Amino acid sequence: MPSVFLDPAWAPAEDSSTLFSEKTWLIGVILTGVGYGVVLTLTVMCITTLIHVLKSPRRGGERQNRKVHLISLIYVILVFVFATMFIAGSSAMADLSFISYRNFPGGPAAFEQVMFSLPVSEIGNVAFVLSNWLADVVVVWRCLVVYKGTSVPWWAICAIPCLTYLTSWVLGLLWLIQVSAPASSPWVSSTINFTQPYFWTSFALNVSMTAAIVIRLLVYRHRIGKIMGQKYGRQYTSIASMIIESSLLYTGFQLLFIVPFGLNSPVQTLFLQPLSQVQIIAPLLIIFRVSSGRAWTMDTSTEIFKKTNSRAETIELGQKQSGLSQGMAFAKPEDLSANATQSTFVVA
Template sequence: MSWRPDESSVQLETETAWLQGCVLTGVAYGVVLMLVTMCIQTLWARIRTPSTRTRKSVFLLFYVIVIAMLATILFVTNTAFVQMGFINNRNYPGGPAAYIETMFSVPDNVASCVPIVLANWFGNSLMLWRCMIIYKDCKIRTKVLVVALPGVILMGSIALGILWLIQVSSPRSSPALNAATGISYTASYFGVALAVNISVTLLIVSRLLLHRHRVTKVFGSGRGSHYTSIAAIIVESASLYSVFSLLFLIPFGLNNPVSNTFLQILGEVDIIASLLIIYRVLQGKAWSNDTPTKWQVHSGNERSVRMDRLSATRTATPDSQIGAHLDAMEIKVDVQVEVDSSDILRDRKDARC
């Protein structure tokens, strides 16, 4: 006997996608809590010590608390909305998935969309700040060009985010927003948000790879790896958000129910990416204001060490030995020249014959 509900396979796939997305959101929220705890412990220890208390530490503590609140609101409201579809209104015509897509404008769901947008704004702003830090030692024209393009796209993302929130809060809206009577801001907003992330990612990755090339050229492949390793590049550039954003946008464009899974988890992933950057900064492994200067100093020290070793070698060798060695070289050169000259004369005589 089959207990399968009287629903089509498409309806069941959509319901499965929503339920799996809710579960994965809970998993991601657990990661957020772990990172928040680690960041707050480190920041609080710095703030309590007068010698390490700085404005940046206080600001980062405030930043971590705010995005932790956003992550909590997102998890609670998203879980409540999925519960409304699967439990409280399970007999809605078309099943739970139909309820979720039709009643997308209920307060619980709108309250879960707001943290997604705010977390994206906070994350992209943090990325832009990191990009400015990494390019701080460049020329003014370069810094302006680096900040201008992502900054303009970020402003467009903020505007589209507001329009998307207005649209999803409308009683006639749905998550797909493909109704013929309205314009869909879902793909536009998340596409522009992805463009901000990708543009800043390319700028940061190119700068890190250039730094890696310079450091490797002077010190070898083993130096500066904590700035330029694969993990460092992924964390510094917040590529994690780009991956999950594509996992949502591609199925969404294909009208695949899998997009509903990644839509729910996208906000938590954005917060995870921001917390990873902050924790890396607190560990002292991230690119800082003095990183280029520090490696230039190291480069100068490396050259001075080599010169000191050469001087020490010359000092340790007696002058008599150096002189004898040079005399032997001169004798060898003279003999070689005489031999070469005799060979040339012999060749000329043979030629005359």
């Protein structure tokens, strides 16, 4: 049987930096496919859970916000459609760059950048921005939910995230116009390049919302732990729940793309394409927790304080009764009637 060997003559006549750029583009496409698989799985889980909740009858004393669940169902379907659009556009561009037009000057990586405004690529670009808007709005929504019931005025809580989200929305639209122009891309623009302002604004929004949500949950974790014990309220204040509720996965992945992009490193393309799926995975995880009844709601803080106050009162009452019983044990017989009257008063 003849031996198998790799002939160096088969390698393309490209320098190492060009080949590295091509590898990052290709690996980015593969990672995007992996992310789409996660999106598909979460979509099925969310739709199944939401349909079950919507079909379940109302039970006495149980609050079921069917409107929120219906909106969540529509949201899940929309983001899945956008994820599918992006993976279709990304796969088509990979086919054009690595197979159909492999001999384009500069290679597949140059084709991906120069031909970024092709219609098949525009499908993915539009889906990316729409997904980004929907992902950001979920983070803002969760922050408003977590901070519901605080002493801070509601308008003050809404002002900063809503203004930042509006700015991100406008910059995203301008970025779409930019990359839709002929021979334009996120890296090259004949006018103002909106790539960095758009991504940095979205990142700033997510960082601020992530920090705000984590801080809020940590405060509740500390308060609950002091009164009820560390095990109580774990579904709201565990590390896993805080990571999901705050969309920390999405925020961290944004940083992995923005920093290499600012440094003009080829590594940026490893994260640019998978970011389209990660920004959908984060809100799907939140919606699954909400539909499963394990996420923070508008009434959670009120319910927790009611239970903690009730627990604290019970403990205090038990301590008073324990101290009273010890006092009665050493009391004189003629004092028992007076102590009994005092005990009745305490319990009442």
